[in-house]
Amino acid sequence: MAGRESIAARTERAKRILKKLHKQYGDADCALTHKNAFELLIATILSAQSTDETVNKVTPALFKAYPDPESLAVADLESVQEIVHPTGFFRQKAKSIVGAAKRIADEFDGKVPDNIEDLVTLPGVARKTANVVLGTWFGKNVGVVVDTHVGRLADRLKLAWNHKDTKDAIRIEKDLMRVIDQKDWTYVSHALIWHGRKVCSARKPDCENCMLSTECPSEGRI
Ligand code: SF4
Incomplete structure (x- = not known):
């Protein structure tokens, strides 16, 4: 089903997901402590x-x-x-x-x-x-950082669709860059990492309490 979703529909869904992530996690930022x-x-x-x-x-x-x-x-x-x-x-x-x-x-x-x-x-x-x-640091959105959480969530949310597996960071990044506004590339990565840690863990996604459940094709299937 999600494989046949058009790019336009996926882009719209990505926008709604971003809005919900923002509401939940505010200005989620990099968790690595740094001063410069x-x-x-x-x-x-x-x-x-x-x-x-x-x-x-x-x-x-x-x-x-x-x-x-x-x-x-x-x-x-x-x-x-x-x-x-x-x-x-x-x-x-x-x-x-x-x-x-x-x-x-x-x-x-x-x-x-x-x-x-x-x-x-x-x-x-x-x-x-x-x-x-x-x-x-420099506020330049040149790509989306795809770590293990972002790879897993992009796959479950079907915001990426051309990858072989969730470790296929290059294809996942390309898909995310197609459906997410460039201004949000850095933010989406931070927010998905937060969501992956708190709700959509690798082993036990908490779909029942997930604010993205209505936008997620994998809801209740993992
Ligand atoms: S609905 Fe479930 S699989 Fe989808 S993002 Fe939420 S916790 Fe993860």
Whole structure:
């Protein structure tokens, strides 16, 4: 049924979903604690395969020791590994954040780039991380961040329809960008993450208490 839904109908449904999400979660924002673009970038790199909660526990010590790209760029790798250890994949992540800081300090005058072309040249930064930084800090809606929650909810709500599975982030992002207004690309990601955590969990979606149930083709089917 949802597979045959027209783009126009899906776009209208997406608008109604956005309205309900806004009513419920207000200005849902990024859950990673940060004070500037540098901190957000580093926290986002660390959040891969981890939780925002865990990242928020390690970043205060990290930014106390290395408050800017210049200091992190010359940090002792082992000391950084020790701090970021709880987030998992700590060797690779330490290498990425020190490498990214070095490139920002050396090539970008100590400032986090505000465009996707430069951002993705930083170690450990793919399109998803770049989208988080551009959307959340610079207010530029260049894409939709598709993490595990957004992938699952886009699939259940049938706001994406060309993906192979919920991990197919590139196709899911493309579909979301077709049916959601560009001005809402960053917001929809934050709001769906909140809804995925609070109501539509992976194992037990609470359809009975979900304010999106009237707009959701998967209501009561999972
Ligand atoms: S109705 Fe159920 S499946 Fe659909 S978004 Fe709500 S909790 Fe998730």
